[in-house]
Amino acid sequence: MAGKTPKKTAKVAKKTAAKKTVAKKTVAKRGTPKTAKPRKAASPRKVAAKASAPKSSQPRLLSGGNPQIAKGYGDAPVQAYIAAMPGWKRDLGARLDALIVRAVPGVKKAVKWNSPMYEVEGQGWFLVLHCFTKYVKVAFLNGSSLRPLPPGESKTPQTRYFDIREDDALDEAQLTAWVKQASKLPGVRM
Numbered sequence: 159m160a161g162k163t164p165k166k167t168a169k170v171a172k173k174t175a176a177k178k179t180v181a182k183k184t185v186a187k188r189g190t191p192k193t194a195k196p197r198k199a200a201s202p203r204k205v206a207a208k209a210s211a212p213k214s215s216q217p218r219l220l221s222g223g224n225p226q227i228a229k230g231y232g233d234a235p236v237q238a239y240i241a242a243m244p245g246w247k248r249d250l251g252a253r254l255d256a257l258i259v260r261a262v263p264g265v266k267k268a269v270k271w272n273s274p275m276y277e278v279e280g281q282g283w284f285l286v287l288h289c290f291t292k293y294v295k296v297a298f299l300n301g302s303s304l305r306p307l308p309p310g311e312s313k314t315p316q317t318r319y320f321d322i323r324e325d326d327a328l329d330e331a332q333l334t335a336w337v338k339q340a341s342k343l344p345g346v347r348m
Contacts, residue, residue, distance in 0.1 A: 235269040282345025
């Protein structure tokens with residue numbers, strides 16, 4: 159038994175020395191408050207430029223020119239979205255919103271996922287607008303039940319799209335008919 163003790167003692171000594179070495183390396187890597195380098199202060203020029211830079215009141219445009227609007231319920235977020243739509247799309251957005259309000263009195267509005275959405279209270283969402291680079295997409299969430307069928311297909315079988323480009327002549331009578339039909343269908347809950 160006496161012969162085994164020195165071996166155990168040597169092993170324990172090696173392990174202890176190894177632990178101390180690892181601990182020293184860890185402290186050296188992490189740095190301690192005494193050895194950590196102080197951060198360099200920003201130059202006065204950069205601080206002044208940042209402080210004087212005016213914040214844009216216009217929302218940021220995402221890819222395709224879609225305005226980034228915070229999620230919100232009611233008319234105000236939808237109007238903020240429309241006001242932020244770039245170029246010719248702004249007038250079209252206002253025209254579509256007015257058409258929807260005329261066709262469905264008491265329609266509820268919201269902006270979710272950076273898109274204006276319309277619903278009949280208690281029935282769910284039936285229509286979504288979305289701004290793209292070259293067109294505005296009108297998505298009828300249960301559009302497969304509309305007659306005549308809106309032309310744009312979706313990966314979701316019940317959804318149908320109607321894309322409006324800058325030079326398109328808008329058939330307001332047909333669009334109004336689709337909006338009225340869609341508002342009477344069971345909507346989508348989101």
